[in-house]
Amino acid sequence: MRTASVIVDLPTRQTNQPFTYLIPDDLLDFNLLGHRVRVPFGKRNLMGYVVAVGQSERSDFQLKKIESIIDEKPVLNSEMLKLSEWLSNYVFSYRVQVIQTILPNAFKPKYLKGLKIVDQVPEKIKENIFLNNQEIEFLPKNYTSEQIKVINSLIRQGKIVQTTTIQKKNKGKKVKVLSNNLNDNDIATNLNKKSLSDSQKKLLIFLSGHRDGFFQVKELAEILDISKSTILTAEKKSWLKKSEVRMTRNPVKKIAVTKTNAVELNSDQKKVFNSVESAITKNENKTFLLEGITGSGKTEVYLQLIEKTIAQGKTALLLVPEIALTPQMIRLVKSRFLDSVALLHSGLSDGERLDQWEEIRDGKIKIVIGTRSAVFSPLTNIGLIIMDEEHETNYKQEGNPRYHARDIALWRAKYHQAVTLLGSATPSLESRARAQKGIFKLLTMNHRAVSGAKLPDVSIVDMREVWQKEHADNDFSPTLLKKIEERKENHEQTILLLNRRGFSSFVMCRNCGYVPRCPNCNLSLTLHMDSHSLKCHYCGYEEAIPKKCPVCGSPQIRYVGTGTEKIETKLNSLVNGIRVARLDQDTTKRKGSLEKILRDFGKGNYDVLLGTQMVAKGLDFPDVTLVGVINADIGLNLPDFRSGEKTFQLLTQVAGRSGRAGKTGEVIIQTFNPDNYAIKLAADQNYEGFYKTEMSIRHIADYSPYYYTIQVGIDGPDQFPASRAIDEVAEFIKPKLAKETIVLGPTPKAIAKLRNRYYFQIILKYKKDPNIESTLSELQTVFGEKLPKDIYLSIDRDPVSFI
DNA sequence: AGCACGCCGACT
DNA sequence: GTCGGCGTGCTC
Ligand SMILES: [Zn+2]
Ligand SMILES: [Zn+2]
Numbered sequence: 001m002r003t004a005s006v007i008v009d010l011p012t013r014q015t016n017q018p019f020t021y022l023i024p025d026d027l028l029d030f031n032l033l034g035h036r037v038r039v040p041f042g043k044r045n046l047m048g049y050v051v052a053v054g055q056s057e058r059s060d061f062q063l064k065k066i067e068s069i070i071d072e073k074p075v076l077n078s079e080m081l082k083l084s085e086w087l088s089n090y091v092f093s094y095r096v097q098v099i100q101t102i103l104p105n106a107f108k109p110k111y112l113k114g115l116k117i118v119d120q121v122p123e124k125i126k127e128n129i130f131l132n133n134q135e136i137e138f139l140p141k142n143y144t145s146e147q148i149k150v151i152n153s154l155i156r157q158g159k160i161v162q163t164t165t166i167q168k169k170n171k172g173k174k175v176k177v178l179s180n181n182l183n184d185n186d187i188a189t190n191l192n193k194k195s196l197s198d199s200q201k202k203l204l205i206f207l208s209g210h211r212d213g214f215f216q217v218k219e220l221a222e223i224l225d226i227s228k229s230t231i232l233t234a235e236k237k238s239w240l241k242k243s244e245v246r247m248t249r250n251p252v253k254k255i256a257v258t259k260t261n262a263v264e265l266n267s268d269q270k271k272v273f274n275s276v277e278s279a280i281t282k283n284e285n286k287t288f289l290l291e292g293i294t295g296s297g298k299t300e301v302y303l304q305l306i307e308k309t310i311a312q313g314k315t316a317l318l319l320v321p322e323i324a325l326t327p328q329m330i331r332l333v334k335s336r337f338l339d340s341v342a343l344l345h346s347g348l349s350d351g352e353r354l355d356q357w358e359e360i361r362d363g364k365i366k367i368v369i370g371t372r373s374a375v376f377s378p379l380t381n382i383g384l385i386i387m388d389e390e391h392e393t394n395y396k397q398e399g400n401p402r403y404h405a406r407d408i409a410l411w412r413a414k415y416h417q418a419v420t421l422l423g424s425a426t427p428s429l430e431s432r433a434r435a436q437k438g439i440f441k442l443l444t445m446n447h448r449a450v451s452g453a454k455l456p457d458v459s460i461v462d463m464r465e466v467w468q469k470e471h472a473d474n475d476f477s478p479t480l481l482k483k484i485e486e487r488k489e490n491h492e493q494t495i496l497l498l499n500r501r502g503f504s505s506f507v508m509c510r511n512c513g514y515v516p517r518c519p520n521c522n523l524s525l526t527l528h529m530d531s532h533s534l535k536c537h538y539c540g541y542e543e544a545i546p547k548k549c550p551v552c553g554s555p556q557i558r559y560v561g562t563g564t565e566k567i568e569t570k571l572n573s574l575v576n577g578i579r580v581a582r583l584d585q586d587t588t589k590r591k592g593s594l595e596k597i598l599r600d601f602g603k604g605n606y607d608v609l610l611g612t613q614m615v616a617k618g619l620d621f622p623d624v625t626l627v628g629v630i631n632a633d634i635g636l637n638l639p640d641f642r643s644g645e646k647t648f649q650l651l652t653q654v655a656g657r658s659g660r661a662g663k664t665g666e667v668i669i670q671t672f673n674p675d676n677y678a679i680k681l682a683a684d685q686n687y688e689g690f691y692k693t694e695m696s697i698r699h700i701a702d703y704s705p706y707y708y709t710i711q712v713g714i715d716g717p718d719q720f721p722a723s724r725a726i727d728e729v730a731e732f733i734k735p736k737l738a739k740e741t742i743v744l745g746p747t748p749k750a751i752a753k754l755r756n757r758y759y760f761q762i763i764l765k766y767k768k769d770p771n772i773e774s775t776l777s778e779l780q781t782v783f784g785e786k787l788p789k790d791i792y793l794s795i796d797r798d799p800v801s802f803i
Numbered sequence: 804a805g806c807a808c809g810c811c812g813a814c815t
Numbered sequence: 816g817t818c819g820g821c822g823t824g825c826t827c
Contacts, residue, residue: 006827010804019827042826043806063827111804 003056004032004066006048007095008041009109013784016094018051022065034074034081036107038067044164047109049099051081073361075103077378079415086411092776092795093401101401102376106354112165113138115151119159125150135163177214178231180207181241190239199226203234257335262304268292268445269301275443276301277308279419280383287410289390289431289440290423291687294656295620297449298423299329302386303336305421310340310366314383314418318369319405321392323347324594326618329388333369344370344377347591372397375405375412382416385409389618390422390431391649393800402796406431425656425687426649429698432691433705448660456627456658456665458683462674463631475562475570480628480668485575488607492663493623496571496610497654498564498630501584502526505561507534507545511554516546520756529565530586539755567610567630583611616654622661627654632671632679639750640802641703644678648690651682702742704798707765710776711799713749716791719758723748725791726760732783733762733776738769750803763802 005018021039023032032050039048045067056063076084080102088095100108116135117126129147130136154160182190187208191201202224221228234240265273272290279286292298306316318333320326323345333341342356342365359365361378368377372395375385387395387409395405406422413420422431422440435442448454461477470478487494506524508515516525518536525534525543533542548555559566564584571580581597588594594614601609602621609615609624629651636647651669659665671679681690699706712729716722726746734743742765749759766772776795784793 003827008826010826012804014825015804017827021827039827041805044804044826046804046826061827 001056001063002028003054003063004037004050005052005054006037006039006066007051007099008039008046008048009096010041010046011094011097011100013094013781016096019048020056020063022063023053024065024067027066027069030069031074032066032069033078034076036070036075038070040064040067044111046111046164049076049096051076051085051095075107077380079380079412080376080378082415083376083408083411087401087403087408089773089777090407091401091403091797092780098401101373101397101403104350104353104357106350114163114165115160116163117160121154121159125154177216178220178235178240178242179214180210180239182207182239184208186239197230199224199230200234202226203230203239207239257331257338259338260332260335262307262336263300265300265304266297266447266449268447269297269449272443272445273301273304275441276305276384276419276421280305280309280314281312283383283417284419285414285417287413287420287422287440288443289427289435290421290443290445291427291432291435292423292425292443292445293448293455293685293687294425294653295448295450295453295455295660296425296445298388298445299332300449302388302421302423303333305384305386306367307336309383312383314381315366315379316368316384317374317377317379317382317386317409318367319375319385319387319395319409320369320371320618321389321394322617323371325614326388327595327598328620329618330369333367337367340365341367341369342377344368344374346371346373372405375408382412382418384419384421385413386421386423388423390424391426391428392617396798396800400794402799404798404800426652426690427687429645429691429694430705433695450660450662452662453660454664455685456655456667458655458667458669458685460674460679460683461668461670463670463672466670475567475630476574477668477670480670481574483626483666483668484571484578484608484628487626488575488578491604491623492625493601493604493606493621494608494626494628495615495619495621495624495654495657496567496608496628496630497613497615497650498562498567498610499612499634499650500561500563500631501537501565501586501612502535502563503529503565503569504559504563508558508560509549509552509554510556510558512549512552514549514551516543516550520754521751522753523751526563527559528586529569538751562631564610564612571608571610578608579606580608580610581606583609583614585612588614613650616650616657619657620660621657622663624657625659625663625665627658627665627667629654629667629669629671632669632682633673633676636673636676636678638803641698641701642801644697645694647676648678648682648694651679652685652687655682655685702765707742707767709798710764710766710772711794711796711802712762712764712776712779713759713794713796714761714791715757715759715794716788717757721788722758722791723760725787725793726762729779729783729793730762733764733779736771736775736778737764738766738771741766741769741772761802 002023003020004023006021007018008015033053035050037048037050038045084095084098084102088098114135115138117130126132187204191204203226206224217228217231220231235242276288290298302318306318309316320329323330342360344356357378360368368374368379387406390406397403409420431440434440461479463477466474466477484494504527506515507527516534517523518525518539518541520539520541521536523536523538526537527545528535532545534545535542546557564582568580568582571578581601583597600606604623632651636643655667658667669679669683673679677693698704714722714726714729730746744763746760746762749761752759780793787793
C-alpha cells in the first residue's frame, strides 16, 4: 500500500507525531512530499503536511485516505522537511509549530464549520435554521440554546451532519487592468477626429507611447490627470482592453532609489572580502566572524560579497536585527540590487509576505534581506548567509519555538555547503569564543571606512562627584550640558541615550515610603506624564497618578529615578530653543512614526535625538558629533549573568554613532560606577579587552560560553501548585542527567509574578551531557501529561535573558 | 483542538 | 428512568 506520513495541524502533545494515510488512486502518480493536504482526523477534516511517503502493510487498523491536496506545488522542500524535524527536537517544540513558523502566516488555514442536511428534516427547521439551503455555515454563538438543542438532536438522529471546510486564504487580490487595444492607424484616425476632448487626446497620446503596458484605472487617471469616466468610456469604445492580473505585492518596490555601484574597498575591507569570497567560490561550508569597529564599512563588504555570490549563480541571505532601525542599510541594498531583492520583516501583511515567499521559492528573487524569520526563506542553492550585528538578542525568538536565527543560519549553511558571515563590532561572547577555538574564522577591521574618520574620544563623568559639588538629582553634568549647547551653536547634532522610558522609574510616598505596584505583576509602576498615568512596563496595566498616598493620605509624592520623558522636559528648560526628538516605545507606537523621527533628525530638524536603546543601533547620521549617555548604570545590576556584556555592547554601539563622517566625534558617559570594568572598557572601545575580562568571569562562575545553559520553567495561576510542580520537575530530571551537569534551583524567576501568573525556573548548565535531550523530551511527554491544564512547562535552550 | 465515552446528580 | 454536567482519552 502506498502511504503518506502526515503531520496534522494540531499543536498538542498527543498529536506531535506523523499519522499514516493511504494515498488515493488519483494521487498515486503524484509526489505528495511536502504538500499540504486535507485529511480526515477523528470526526473532522484537518489540514496536514506530508513529511514522508512510503509503503506500509499495517493491518492492526484500517488506515484512512488522504482527501485531497491543497496546493499545486509543495510548500516544504526536502531541506525544510529536514530542518523542521531537527529544529523541533532541538528547541523542544511541536513539529507543526515549527512548520508554521517556517511557512508564511497565510498558509495557516481557517476552519469553517457547517451543517448539512442528509435526510428529511421538519420544514420549520429547514426554513428557520437552514434558510432553505441544503448546507449552511455554522457558528454556535449565532444560535440560541434552544436551536442548538434541536440541532444536536437532529445530528444524533443522523438527519443532519456537521462539516468542516478548510479555507485557503490570501491568494492575492485580482485586479482589473487595462491595456492598449489600438494600432497606430487607429490612434492616428482617432486623434484627427474633431469631437475629441482634451482628456481623450491625452489618453491616446499616452497609449501610442505605451503599446504594451498594463494599467489600473486609478493609475491611468492619476498619471494623465483625467477622470475615471474618460477611461471607462474609452474601454467601452474598445480603445482599451480589459484583463485581470494577480497583484504581487512587493513592498521593496515602494522604496524609490537610484542605482548605486560598488565602492572601492580599503585595505581592511579588501582583506575580509578576499577571505570570504574565496570560500564562497570554493563552496566551503565555513563560518567567518567579522569583528569590525563601528563605522568600519561592513555593509559595503556585505554588498560586494552578495554581488559575487549572485554572479556565481547562487543565492544570498542578509539578516538584520530590526529593519526599522536600519533604514540606511535597506536603502543601500535596494539601490545596489534594485528589484531583485526581497525584504522580509514583521511589518508586512500576510499577503505581502506570501507573495514574497512565492517569488523566492520560484527562484525569481535571489537576494533576501530580513529579520529573524527571514532565515527560513525558501531560497535554494544558497551561497552566502550574512548575519549583521550577530550579538543582537532580537535574533532569538521569545515564545515557541524558541529558536535562534544564528543556529538556523549555520544549519542551512551546512546543508547548502555555504558560507556564513557573522558581523559585529561587539560579537557575542559565544561567537568570539568559537572563533578563538578555530570553529569560526576570525576577521577584523580596525579602522573607520570614511577617510579621516576616527573612533570618537570617550570620557567618563563620575556622577557621584557631580552630585556632591552641584546638587543631587542632577541628570546633566555641567560637562555634558555645555557640550550639547556647543553642538547646537555649531549646527551639529547630539544623540542622548537613557535606557529607561517614562518620566520617572517609580513614585514613592515621602511620608510612609509606599510605592504603587502592578496588581498583576507586583512590580513598581512607572510614571508617564504623556498619558498622565502610572504604567506597568511588563503587562501594560495603567492607573491614574495618585494625588495623595492611598496608605497614609500624605499629599507628598516623590518621583524617583529618571526616564526619557523627564530628560526631554529638563533639556527643553535648560537649553533655550533646543529641538529634541524623543525615540522610545511610547513615541514610536504608531506605524511609520519611527521612520519619520529618524528622517526628520537626518534632515537636521532636531538638535538632539534622545531615546532608549533604539538610538544605539545602526543609525548613521554624519552630523552627529556628540553622544551622551545619561546613566550608564541602568542594566548593570540586573540578575542576569550577561548584564556586563549587554552594558558593554550598548555603550560601545551608542558611542559608535558619533563622528562617523570625518568630523571628530565625542562621547560622554555619565555613571555612578566609573570603575566598573564593562563601562571602562566600553569607554576605551576595547572589545578584545572586554572579551578577555568577561571570559574569565564566566569561567569562574561556570557560565556560557564555558557551559551550555537551558532554562526549564513552570508557570501557573496560583503560587503553591506552580512551586510544587517545579519541585517535581527537579525530581524528575535530576536522576536522569549526567553527574557533571549543574542544576540551579528551583527558584522563582527574577520577575516572579507576571500577568497574574507565578513563574519558577530551573537552570541547567552542562558541557557534555548525552542524556539532556532525551531527559527533557521525556519531561515534556511523560511529565507534561500529568501536569494540570492551567500549569505550563517551558524549555528554553540557550536563553538570552533571565529576566 | 474537538468530539465521544462514561460516570454522577437533577429533573419530566 | 432520562438529560446533561464535564473529567478522560483518542484521533492514522
Ligand atoms: Zn504614605
Ligand atoms: Zn503588570
